[in-house]
Amino acid sequence: GESVGLHLPTLSVQEGDNSIINCAYSNSASDYFIWYKQESGKGPQFIIDIRSNMDKRQGQRVTVLLNKTVKHLSLQIAATQPGDSAVYFCAENYLWDSGTYKYIFGTGTRLKVLA
Amino acid sequence: SQTIHQWPATLVQPVGSPLSLECTVEGTSNPNLYWYRQAAGRGLQLLFYSVGIGQISSEVPQNLSASRPQDRQFILSSKKLLLSDSGFYLCAWSPAVRQETQYFGPGTRLLVL
Numbered sequence: 001g002e003s004v005g006l007h008l009p010t011l012s013v014q015e016g017d018n019s020i021i022n023c024a025y026s027n028s029a030s031d032y033f034i035w036y037k038q039e040s041g042k043g044p045q046f047i048i049d050i051r052s053n054m055d056k057r058q059g060q061r062v063t064v065l066l067n068k069t070v071k072h073l074s075l076q077i078a079a080t081q082p083g084d085s086a087v088y089f090c091a092e093n094y095l096w097d098s099g100t101y102k103y104i105f106g107t108g109t110r111l112k113v114l115a
Numbered sequence: 116s117q118t119i120h121q122w123p124a125t126l127v128q129p130v131g132s133p134l135s136l137e138c139t140v141e142g143t144s145n146p147n148l149y150w151y152r153q154a155a156g157r158g159l160q161l162l163f164y165s166v167g168i169g170q171i172s173s174e175v176p177q178n179l180s181a182s183r184p185q186d187r188q189f190i191l192s193s194k195k196l197l198l199s200d201s202g203f204y205l206c207a208w209s210p211a212v213r214q215e216t217q218y219f220g221p222g223t224r225l226l227v228l
Binding site for chain 1: 216
């Protein structure tokens with residue numbers, strides 16, 4: 001079936017280094033993607049999004065890259081800080097026949113920042 | 116700015132008891148509203164979504180129901196809780212204009228004993 005998955009369930013990064021979290025998607029009809037950050041016991045927090053007509057988008061310390069050829073999405077966090085420790089998951093989105101949007105969520109990658 | 120609230124934050128209920136979780140959104144009109152369940156170590160499971168007052172679509176057959184009595188209020192209910200209903204329940208909303216983007220609430224941790 002169609003799915004969104006993550007290659008690395010846990011990623012440990014030294015404080016100050018850059019982090020790269022990856023995500024693969026299989027639905028070729030998906031045209032919108034979001035990265036969420038979820039801290040323990042809290043709801044997911046919107047980080048950054050990207051549409052399929054783009055291959056890169058930058059935010060504050062974060063960059064999302066989209067490679068439609070291989071159906072791959074990545075989140076890069078520059079100068080990783082202890083506050084970045086959380087689970088990160090991606091979501092893909094496509095328009096349903098019913099006129100509403102359908103989301104598929106990945107299970108997440110846990111990012112651990114080492115002091 | 117828009118905000119989304121959920122309550123209670125945590126709930127411990129005995130098996131067979133009723134459930135009512137509430138979600139409200141502020142700062143927007145006519146949002147799409149969603150209820151998700153998140154099991155430990157798993158992805159989000161869509162339970163219900165609503166595109167307007169009184170309009171509820173169910174994604175999976177289950178022991179739960181949802182209602183939308185007001186434009187910015189979404190309620191998740193059960194008449195009799197099961198042990199398997201335990202989990203982290205998330206409400207989300209998307210703007211009427213840009214429906215692709217979903218924003219989540221703080222969640223309710225439900226433990227059924």
